[in-house]
Amino acid sequence: MTDLIIIGGGPAALSCALTARQRNLDCLVVCADTNSGWLARAESLDNYPGMPHVSGRELLRVFRAQAEEAGASFMSGVARQIQPMGSEFMVLVGNDVLETKAVVLAMGAARPALLPGEEDLLGRGVSWCGTCDGMFYRGKRVAVLSAWNGGAEEAEFLAGLCASVDYYTLKPHDVPADERITQRSEKVRGLAAGENRQITVETADGSVSYDGVFVFRPAVAPDRLLPGLALNGGFVSVDRRMATSVPLVYACGDCTGQPLQVAKAVGEGNVAAISASEDLARG
Ligand SMILES: Cc1cc2nc3c(=O)[nH]c(=O)nc-3n(C[C@H](O)[C@H](O)[C@H](O)COP(=O)(O)OP(=O)(O)OC[C@H]3O[C@@H](n4cnc5c(N)ncnc54)[C@H](O)[C@@H]3O)c2cc1C
The missing domain is CATH 3.50.50.60 (FAD/NAD(P)-binding domain)
Structure with a gap:
């Protein structure tokens, strides 16, 4: 205390x-x-x-x-x-x-400038806290969207719980060097509600759906x-x-x-x- x-x-x-x-x-x-x-x-x-x-x-x-x-x-x-x-x-x-x-x-x-769709989906598949919400995605596919080094630590925590973790970089920083985490090079444009309560990460090259999306900023x-x-x-x-x-x-x-x-x-x-x-x- x-x-x-x-x-x-x-x-x-x-x-x-x-x-x-x-x-x-x-x-x-x-x-x-x-x-x-x-x-x-x-x-x-x-x-x-x-x-x-x-x-x-x-x-x-x-x-x-x-x-x-x-x-x-x-x-x-x-x-x-x-x-x-x-x-x-x-x-x-x-x-x-x-x-x-x-x-x-x-x-x-x-x-922090939020991504289009982020605020609406917060608490409905989008989270800002791996520790608080990670357990809801045990065994599921998640994406981490991070603007800073702190996202790497969170992604490693989620990799211990989730079936897969894709890592998108919102701003340049040191990304996690962990073989359980897949680095994605696409530029993220926004988030949207997908089918079956999934969250779609929309990028310049198309869109990918996940069970949950975690966004980290400093x-x-x-x-x-x-x-x-x-x-x-x-x-x-x-x-x-x-x-x-x-x-x-x-x-x-x-x-x-x-x-x-x-x-x-x-x-x-x-x-x-x-x-x-x-x-x-x-x-
Ligand atoms: C280019 C530039 C030139 C400037 N020139 C002058 C000048 O000549 N004279 C002058 O008087 N003022 C100047 N300023 C303004 C001055 O820098 C600010 O008024 C001053 O820094 C404000 O101090 P602060 O402690 O309130 O905030 P900041 O200096 O912005 O510090 C806030 C800190 O909090 C951290 N933080 C934010 N959220 C969290 C969180 N949730 N958890 C943990 N940490 C967090 C941030 O990372 C940051 O380190 C200038 C500003 C800029 C950008």
Whole structure:
């Protein structure tokens, strides 16, 4: 059981982790990949106080080093779901279920672009979680459509359960080197409901039907991550304490909206950690 799980690895998450540690909270930062956030793409920043002309990667490196030195823990993976359980939360990260007393959302503003047909078929043959839904496809034919390395691990897990696993690459990444998994080179265009409750993967070269289709990306939309979370124009609604509509869940950085700037992300991360520490102390 951790005091605080922070989802994201950009400036908002790292600032939040630093302040959380200074407030003596156990904290775990869960991040798909520190260099996958927006800041890693900034060649040079001229508006971050005290560090003129710094590159985004260098700023991330020093932020992370300081948070690590303060005692924050880090875990590599995508948070797929947050489930409130009484006074605690279960957070599903890859194939692990973590427990925490409070959560901070710091996932940035990037939103996954879904495939045509994907959202309609979610829960009806299409899944975003091998651990949660894999057992429904025991002995069946499935496809994995992945935009990142995390899909390789999920495909290997599914290969242990399913009769066959075909692997389609949505964006370039290291694909699984497992003889139980068949690599498909076709470019995926969309998903459709097929006959006998099958799901059809539509590609530039035709279509192939499966019993189930698993789609993996390094991000999840906030309201999918935590059902019932109030949004405003796609961004997480927060008050001045960075509290969201769900008690003991806070948000900071680009995921709360404009301005999308590092200084604002860092400030909000600091406020979120202070609010979490105050609310946890109150019990
Ligand atoms: C090219 C470019 C140039 C920029 N230049 C400037 C500038 O000069 N000055 C300035 O102030 N700002 C600049 N920005 C904006 C700045 O980068 C962002 O405002 C800042 O990075 C926001 O920080 P964040 O922590 O909120 O989100 P991000 O930096 O986007 O970090 C979010 C992190 O969360 C991770 N994540 C997302 N979902 C999950 C999940 N479900 N589970 C686990 N991890 C997850 C992502 O992989 C990512 O690492 C620039 C942005 C870009 C793209």
